Amino acid sequence: MNTIPRAAALAAFALVASLAATQAQAASIKISCGAIGYELELCKSAADAWAKKTGNEVQVVATPADSNERLALYQQILGSQSDKIDIFQIDVVWPGLLGTHLIDLTPYAKGTQSQHFESIVANNTVGGKLVAMPWFTDAGLLYYRKDLLEKYKQPLPATWDDLSKSAKLIQEGERKAGNDRMWGYVWQGRAYEGLSCNALEWLVSFGGGSVVEPSGKISVNNPQAAQALQTAASWVGTISPSAVLNYAEEESRGVFQAGNAVYMRNWPYAWALSQAADSTIKGKVGITVLPKGSGANGRSAAALGGHQLAVSKYSKNPAIAADLVMYMTSAEVQKERAIKGSFNPTMPALYKDPEVLKANPFMGELYGTFASAAARPATVTASHYNQVSNAFWNSAHEVLAGQAKATAALPQLETSLGRTSRGGKWN
């Protein structure tokens, strides 16, 4: 009678002990990935491949698509020193904001960081620490419908005025031909970080500066910037639906990919989706640089975007997490992500890879755009970046919505940025 419970107890003990032992060997790593386009799918498959190779367990945590919401979530998790997430996918403008919560990856990178774009590695280095590894880079691009441009014999637009004219012509023609829902140009006008990227492109393309210059000077109140915003405001309700004021990336892609827009401003990720088997516009899409602004200083500008992978200081297994980061940012995974999801690699060498170029012809043609994209004023404004960006997108949103003229909104923005910086002191 007595031996049976004892045996059972022994067995239970052995089971618990063996479970504890396997747990000590194989760590469970939680990685946060974006969920725009193919992001989540590709993140999962790469993480699973690593898990199979190393015998560890990986849980992929999906995070909000809106970058502001994602940052807020990260700040809450990191602020409470939680180990809920080991690896964070962070935006190119966040290393300065989150750096204090992230570990230095230099010892784990073992020099591989030199394979990546120098400018991104510099961006990810905060106070001498490499707080994040470059994962993919982004730049604002102009998507266009090849078939429609051919049908209406329109050349690629060189300036915003050209774009406006050709968008209007094609929109009217297509509507007459029966597609009531046709629009000329869709972009990201919702009051969020994406609007800051769009608006920065307009400003830079008109020679209107980048809101706050690297020297810390607030430069946004100038005639070129006003002209840039006013030009964009003239699109709302004419060549762009007025709801563009509440569109983020996926909403604008929704309209474009449904075949209801001639032009779209978006990041490279939309390419792979537009070429997917279920896409109504497969084979009808082209990509080029965004148009130039008018005036002597007019140039083509693309906002620098992209994401990095970073390891939380509060992770229980920082070394294992760092190993996963190195795997995810390796040339092998970046190449696969470029081919399957058109995520731009952060390694110059991959831009010469024939397989990458076959899947994404634009990557070779627009290499210069990616290498010289316009950075948002994140480095100079440091911990105030979010306030600066928020004030900027809100002012832009007001002008776009027709609630204020740019010449009235920009002096106000200048005053408000002066308040934020406590009179020009950003740190």
Added chain:
Amino acid sequence: MELAVKTESTTAAPAAPKSVVHGGGIARHRSRWAWALLAPMLLLLLVIAGWPLARTLWFSLTDAQLSQLGDWHFIGLDNYLGEYGVLMDAGWWQSVWTTLRFALLSVSIETVLGLGVALLINHPSRLRTGLRAAMLLPWAIPTVVSAKMWSWMLHDQFGILNHYMVALGILHAPLAWTADPKLSLFAIVLVDVWKTTPFMALLTLAALQMVPSDCYEAARVDGVKPLAVFWHITLPLILPGLAVAMIFRMLDALRVFDVIYVMTSNARETKSMSVYVREQLIDFQQVGVGSAAAMLLFFTIAVVTITYAVAMRSRVEKASA
């Protein structure tokens, strides 16, 4: 509903011992017992309501940042009145104005609609039980879900609302409900009304069922017209219940957050006080300024509630006198 229980226990509890405290030995003994029995509840309230409030008040007097919560300096009332304080920020005042507009609009529409629905289903019938359950559905759906659902229904390109309104000839072209600054607050009020009218209807229905039937019988004998019955019998008698329901809704509406955050995010035109507070606290990491704004929100709600409660009490007393 949770709120109702909480406020009742806080207001009713300390009043009981007070009334007997001047009595003799037995009364004193009983009052001591009452306090002893109340102690756990009071302690719990102190921990779950008092402590966070005190902490927020304390943070509002410092320059704390979210990323380095330990590193703060005491700066007095600078977060309220200083050059960069909340009260000097035009954005704060805009959010106060937006919140008040939202609260007044949504609560008045919900009260009228709720009263109407309650009157409709007040007649005893087999349908009533089923209707009551069906009515509660919008209230039972989490706000985040219903706000997202409505965002899609209000979508300018793919939304069902625009589709049918254009098809029926009510609109010439689809409207950008959540993007057009003239419409976005209205769209948010619409979603809030859809969601909370059932709540108002249920509370009003409960009040309606408390009205003694002999009042109606007397009115019928005297041949009073239905509208007069409503104005002189039904409304005065349900007013106390209706007033409580309106206070709850008002409290909820003043601290509105989720429906706005989901539908229009950070747009300035529809930023409520709670959205402003979150933006300062989380997005901008300014725990000091954010806490100051949170305290101001707390005081605003307290002032509105007290004013409203006092006004309603005197009106109810007048009506019943």
